[in-house]
Structures are given as C-alpha cells and as structure tokens.
Amino acid sequence: MDALVGQFSLTGGALLVAILVILVRPLILSIYNLVGHPLSPLPGRKTWAASRVPFLWALIRGKLVHEIEDMHRRFGPIVRVAPDEVAYAHPDAWNDILQAKAGYLPFPKDPTWWAPMPGAAPGLVTGVDHDLHALVRRQLSPGFTSRALATQEGTVHQYVDLLVERWREAVSSGQGEAEVDVMRWFNYMTFDILGDLAFAESFECLQRSEYHGWISLIFDNLKFNGAMISARFYPMVDSILAMLIPASLVKAQKAHAQLIVDKVRRRLDSTSQRLDFISTIQTNIQDTDYKNDKGLPLDVVHATFSELTIAGSETTAMALSAALNLLIHHVDEREVLVREIRGHFGSYEEITVQSVRDMVYMNAVLNEVLRLCPPVPWMPPRKVPDRGRMVCGRWLPGGTRVSITFTSMHREPTSFHAPSSFCPERWLPEATDNPDSPFHNDKRHAVQPFTLGPHSCIGQNLAWAEMRIALAKVLWSFDIAAPEDEKKWVVWESLRTFLLIEKKPIAVVLKPRAD
Numbered sequence: 001m002d003a004l005v006g007q008f009s010l011t012g013g014a015l016l017v018a019i020l021v022i023l024v025r026p027l028i029l030s031i032y033n034l035v036g037h038p039l040s041p042l043p044g045r046k047t048w049a050a051s052r053v054p055f056l057w058a059l060i061r062g063k064l065v066h067e068i069e070d071m072h073r074r075f076g077p078i079v080r081v082a083p084d085e086v087a088y089a090h091p092d093a094w095n096d097i098l099q100a101k102a103g104y105l106p107f108p109k110d111p112t113w114w115a116p117m118p119g120a121a122p123g124l125v126t127g128v129d130h131d132l133h134a135l136v137r138r139q140l141s142p143g144f145t146s147r148a149l150a151t152q153e154g155t156v157h158q159y160v161d162l163l164v165e166r167w168r169e170a171v172s173s174g175q176g177e178a179e180v181d182v183m184r185w186f187n188y189m190t191f192d193i194l195g196d197l198a199f200a201e202s203f204e205c206l207q208r209s210e211y212h213g214w215i216s217l218i219f220d221n222l223k224f225n226g227a228m229i230s231a232r233f234y235p236m237v238d239s240i241l242a243m244l245i246p247a248s249l250v251k252a253q254k255a256h257a258q259l260i261v262d263k264v265r266r267r268l269d270s271t272s273q274r275l276d277f278i279s280t281i282q283t284n285i286q287d288t289d290y291k292n293d294k295g296l297p298l299d300v301v302h303a304t305f306s307e308l309t310i311a312g313s314e315t316t317a318m319a320l321s322a323a324l325n326l327l328i329h330h331v332d333e334r335e336v337l338v339r340e341i342r343g344h345f346g347s348y349e350e351i352t353v354q355s356v357r358d359m360v361y362m363n364a365v366l367n368e369v370l371r372l373c374p375p376v377p378w379m380p381p382r383k384v385p386d387r388g389r390m391v392c393g394r395w396l397p398g399g400t401r402v403s404i405t406f407t408s409m410h411r412e413p414t415s416f417h418a419p420s421s422f423c424p425e426r427w428l429p430e431a432t433d434n435p436d437s438p439f440h441n442d443k444r445h446a447v448q449p450f451t452l453g454p455h456s457c458i459g460q461n462l463a464w465a466e467m468r469i470a471l472a473k474v475l476w477s478f479d480i481a482a483p484e485d486e487k488k489w490v491v492w493e494s495l496r497t498f499l500l501i502e503k504k505p506i507a508v509v510l511k512p513r514a515d
C-alpha cells in the first residue's frame with residue numbers, strides 16, 4: 001500500500017513538474033521577452049512581443065501583412081512583430097538588409113522560413129547556403145539577360161496573342177461583350193510562357209482554357225504550406241503535422257515532383273539550340289556534390305525549376321490582374337493610358353518589347369500597380385549575422401529576424417503623399433521634376449517589388465516585358481469596364497495572404513474597342 005501511495009505521489013509530482021514546465025516556462029519567457037529582451041525597447045503590440053503565437057496565428061488566417069501594416073500605422077516604420085523579429089517600413093531597410101557593404105555580406109535568409117521541406121533538395125529560392133545559391137544563380141543568369149529576352153520575345157507574343165484570341169472568341173460568343181475572370185486567364189498565360197521558356201513545352205492552359213493539375217495543386221495548398229512552415233517554430237507540432245498530411249496529398253505532391261523531373265529530362269534530351277532558361281546550364285549539370293565541383297547537382301536543378309515555375313508565373317499574373325482591377329475602377333487614368341497606347345502604335349503588330357519599353361504613362365501605371373498591389377506581399381525574414389549589425393540606425397543583436405512587408409513599406413505615410421490612392425502621376429517627370437507637385441518628395445526608392453541584392457528577382461526583365469506587352473495588346477484590342485454587379489468587385493486590400501496572395505476571381509467586362 002505504502003509503495004502504491006509512494007508511486008502515486010511520485011507520478012503526481014512528476015505530473016505537477018510537467019504542468020509547471022508547460023505553463024510556467026512560456027510565462028517566464030514571455031515576461032523576459034517583454035522586459036528583459038534586447039528588443040524590448042522597440043514599439044509594437046505587447047502580445048506579439050511576448051510570444052511568436054499571434055504572428056503565426058495571423059499568418060495561418062491569411063492576415064499577417066494586414067496586421068503588420070496596422071502595427072506600422074500605429075507605431076511607426078520600425079516595429080517588433082515577434083520576440084526576436086523586427087519588421088521595417090523604412091526605405092533604408094532595403095539597403096541595410098539586402099545589399100553587401102564594405103567587408104560584409106548581405107544578411108542570410110532565415111532557414112526556418114526559407115529552407116526546403118525535409119527530404120527535399122534546395123533550389124535557387126530555398127538555397128539558404130550562400131555558396132550554393134551563388135552557384136545556381138551564376139549558372140542561370142545568362143538566360144535572363146536583355147540579350148536572352150530579345151530571343152525569347154517571340155514566345156511572349158505567342159501566348160499573349162493566344163490570350164487575346166481567346167478573349168475575342170468569348171466576346172463574339174457573348175454577343176459583343178464578355179465578362180472574364182482575368183486572374184485565371186493571366187495565370188494561364190504566364191504559366192504557359194514559363195513552361196515554354198523553361199521546358200520548351202507549355203502547360204497548355206490557354207489551349208485547354210483550364211489550369212494544369214500541377215498549378216491547381218499549388219494554389220489549393222497555399223494555406224497548408226503556410227501552416228507547415230509555421231509549425232517549424234514548434235518541433236513537436238511540426239512532427240505531429242507531418243504525420244497528419246493526408247496520404248492523397250503526399251501522393252499528389254510526389255506525382256507533381258515527378259512531372260518537373262520528366263519535363264527537365266525531356267528538355268535536357270532535346271537538341272534545341274534556343275537560349276532559354278535551361279540551355280545555359282545544360283552542359284554544367286552533374287550528379288555530384290556542388291562543393292567539390294562547378295556543376296549543378298540534378299536534384300538542385302529539379303528544385304530550382306519547380307520554384308522558378310511558381311516564382312515566374314503567379315507573380316506576373318498577379319500584377320496584371322491588379323492592374324486591370326485598378327483600371328476598371330479608375331476611369332480617368334484608364335482613358336489616359338488607352339489614349340497613350342492607341343496613339344502610340346499604328347497596328348497591333350507594332351507592339352514589341354522595344355516599342356513598349358519607354359511608354360511614360362504605362363510605366364507610371366505599372367509602377368503604381370506594383371506599389372499598391374505588390375505580387376509578393378511579404379519578404380520572409382533574413383537573419384542578422386552573428387556579431388550583430390545596424391539596421392536603420394539601430395543596433396540589432398546577431399540572430400534577430402528582420403522582415404519587410406511590401407504593402408507596409410509601399411504605403412508608408414512618411415514616404416508617400418496620398419499613400420493608399422492610385423496615382424500614376426507620382427511617377428511622371430512632372431512630379432519628379434516639379435517641386436510644386438504634391439508627389440515631388442515621395443520616396444520612390446522605397447518601392448522595391450523585386451527587392452535588391454544577390455537574391456533579388458532574376459526574372460524582372462521578363463516580368464516587365466510580359467506586363468507591358470500584355471497590357472498594351474489587351475487595351476489596344478478591347479474596351480474594359482467593371483461588372484455592373486458590385487458584389488463582383490474585388491477590394492485588393494481584403495485579399496488574404498498566406499505565403500502568396502489568395503486567388504479570387506477578378507471579373508472584367510470586355511468589349512471590342514469602340515474607336
């Protein structure tokens with residue numbers, strides 16, 4: 001009996017200790033985070049400073065960028081958003097975090113956010129190792145130069161023309177007008193272009209007027225991927241979540257990984273001489289350890305091309321969808337742009353990469369679209385190197401996470417006049433050159449939708465070419481308007497954001513141009 005009582009009290013004692021550890025440890029940690037942590041003096045919401053939980057909860061609900069923007073408006077351009085993380089809406093942060101400085105490398109990517117899923121190989125985006133990233137980037141870069149773009153231009157026209165043709169068909173079968181979901185159609189177009197330039201075979205979305213299964217899987221799992229990454233902060237939750245992944249999803253993911261492997265193999269086996277994304281690395285692919293060899297391991301190539309397919313399609317489609325969504329509701333700006341496009345060209349065929357490049361108002365519109373609706377909503381954290389560094393004039397200890405939400409940076413009231421309004425004129429020479437313009441003092445360099453430094457967007461030349469050509473050809477061909485039913489109108493700011501922005505139909509009414 002005594003032994004039984006002893007055993008009970010031993011078990012009870014152990015339980016008590018366990019409860020104390022589970023409950024009291026986080027409490028003590030939260031108090032330390034609030035009053036004793038080196039980041040304690042920074043402004044922000046106390047609940048977010050005390051624990052990582054509110055941050056992750058906001059991410060899982062798709063509200064992270066909205067909540068952080070709200071904090072910036074209340075507390076200023078530098079806020080503490082988690083016990084060990086600071087978010088910036090101050091323009092100096094771009095250079096301080098992302099650019100190399102005398103004797104210093106830029107801040108490395110935080111592996112908690114950026115590293116590949118367990119068992120997966122790293123690629124260009126998930127390559128947190130500096131040497132690996134530099135090697136992949138060096139090998140891919142020749143496929144993204146202006147010279148390469150000149151040879152790739154025909155592919156861009158091919159799919160933009162197919163989009164315009166599909167929309168013409170919709171208008172004629174709709175007796176002179178059609179309502180289309182431009183989000184869906186621009187995604188068809190950009191994925192087809194990317195597929196062609198990366199693998200020499202399109203995803204055939206425009207031909208079939210539907211998403212390829214590979215793309216649907218990515219879009220359907222936006223929320224899930226955010227949750228998976230959030231779980232990395234809590235190893236126990238991470239392991240449990242890994243066990244809860246439905247077998248059907250694991251199977252679908254494997255099949256889709258295999259699809260990229262097959263596409264890469266077919267492209268490598270072909271004798272094509274064109275300058276696309278793979279041709280420049282074709283001779284350097286090796287099945288060896290990259291540290292001891294100049295070649296790229298094949299699994300790194302697979303991971304890179306999988307990442308490239310998403311990074312190079314979804315983003316440009318988002319920008320174009322946002323552009324039309326703004327233009328259907330801003331009649332004056334739309335009329336100026338349409339006049340510029342229709343006055344500039346004698347025919348549809350005259351629209352080329354070269355001829356659209358210097359269109360002043362179109363560039364102003366697109367810059368303003370990228371400022372208000374950045375396709376990549378959030379730059380997940382970089383980490384301050386071990387010995388600590390200055391960011392925006394303040395010392396941060398090594399290991400601090402630093403991040404930037406583009407919408408907060410791009411709408412910071414201390415950087416922009418009328419920060420939340422659609423004003424393409426802020427980008428025109430009249431604003432930059434004339435001290436009387438209300439936009440003269442705008443900090444335009446705060447707008448960096450492609451970021452800066454060695455990890456900045458490798459595809460920005462192509463993105464600009466696609467955006468300008470597609471916008472010019474669509475507005476050359478059609479008059480556009482908002483649907484009459486206001487329930488179909490989309491407020492961009494209300495879209496949820498996981499790691500990417502959620503896809504919602506953006507309805508636009510198309511008619512053949514009247515003039």
Ligand code: HEM
Pocket residue numbers: 124125137194307308311312313315316319374375376379449450451452454455456457458459460462463
């Ligand atoms: C409007 C369209 C686009 C926007 C706004 C955009 C934006 C971005 C941003 C913000 C990054 C992350 C940079 C960082 O972590 O510092 C990025 C990276 C990247 N983008 Fe884009 N992008 C666009 C289009 C494209 C296109 C068309 C391609 C390729 C065809 C592309 C390929 C990539 C790749 C491969 C990376 C990773 C680069 C690296 O880590 O070295 N993007 N992009």
